[in-house]
Amino acid sequence: MFRALRILLLLLVLAAVALGTWRTRRDVVQWDYTLVVNLYPVNGDATAQSARHIAGLNPDLFRAIESFMADEARRYSREGAASIELRLWPEVGGHPPQPPRDGSALQNLWWSLNMRWWAWHHGETRGPGPQVKLYLVYHDPARSARLPHSTGLRDGLLGVVNVFAAGSMDGENNVVITHEFLHTLGASDKYDPATNQPRFPDGYADPEQQPVHPQMFAEIMGGRIPLSASESTQPRSLSHVLIGPATAREINWIR
Numbered sequence: 001m002f003r004a005l006r007i008l009l010l011l012l013v014l015a016a017v018a019l020g021t022w023r024t025r026r027d028v029v030q031w032d033y034t035l036v037v038n039l040y041p042v043n044g045d046a047t048a049q050s051a052r053h054i055a056g057l058n059p060d061l062f063r064a065i066e067s068f069m070a071d072e073a074r075r076y077s078r079e080g081a082a083s084i085e086l087r088l089w090p091e092v093g094g095h096p097p098q099p100p101r102d103g104s105a106l107q108n109l110w111w112s113l114n115m116r117w118w119a120w121h122h123g124e125t126r127g128p129g130p131q132v133k134l135y136l137v138y139h140d141p142a143r144s145a146r147l148p149h150s151t152g153l154r155d156g157l158l159g160v161v162n163v164f165a166a167g168s169m170d171g172e173n174n175v176v177i178t179h180e181f182l183h184t185l186g187a188s189d190k191y192d193p194a195t196n197q198p199r200f201p202d203g204y205a206d207p208e209q210q211p212v213h214p215q216m217f218a219e220i221m222g223g224r225i226p227l228s229a230s231e232s233t234q235p236r237s238l239s240h241v242l243i244g245p246a247t248a249r250e251i252n253w254i255r
Helices: 002-028 048-055 059-075 105-121 167-184 245-250
Strands: 035-043 084-088 131-139 151-153 158-164
Touching: 035 048, 048 131, 059 084, 059 167, 105 151, 105 158, 131 167, 151 167, 158 167
Parallel strands: 035 084, 035 131, 131 158
Antiparallel strands: 151 158
């Protein structure tokens, strides 16, 4: 009897968590209020360069993300109903658990649970309602030419974003931050993970352009500007990025 009661209690807890997650997923893309996005810097490599860069961070460095979202919402006639507010917090100690590379479904689930537990204890928030928490893990570009894969979780509204600790990379960092932020809202990747090439048509900013190549902009979830069917380039800033219709539909800008 006692074992049956424990199982029943566990099932009730899991059902409550699942219901809460579903409600958060639904509510966060209703765009009935300004969505708060909390940014928490992390020194990812314990270098002096990363420490100096984090010490020099200020909210203005991330305003382009707010402007980008407002401008794109306006293109989809959602102005005034799809705003975000970025809040930059002090540096967080410790390191968020890194997602497994090419992990199994069980490994990814275990990492997701660990990440949500870690985030519960790292990074305060202020105010009611669902809020996004993005951990910006900075790396000295002199030591890390390539960064670990970044991840955004819809469950828990969490992201681990690996970025470069260099002022010259702030624009590219904002592109990556915005990409992972949109993952937390339910947007999916629109590139081929084997080649990093944007997938046609959803990964193209203007798939109806003739000729289709070269594109002028990157689709935010496609990640890169397609120059040809097999070549693409990294956008330097959000001024070279758009939100395509498929992504707009996923974040409830198109119904």
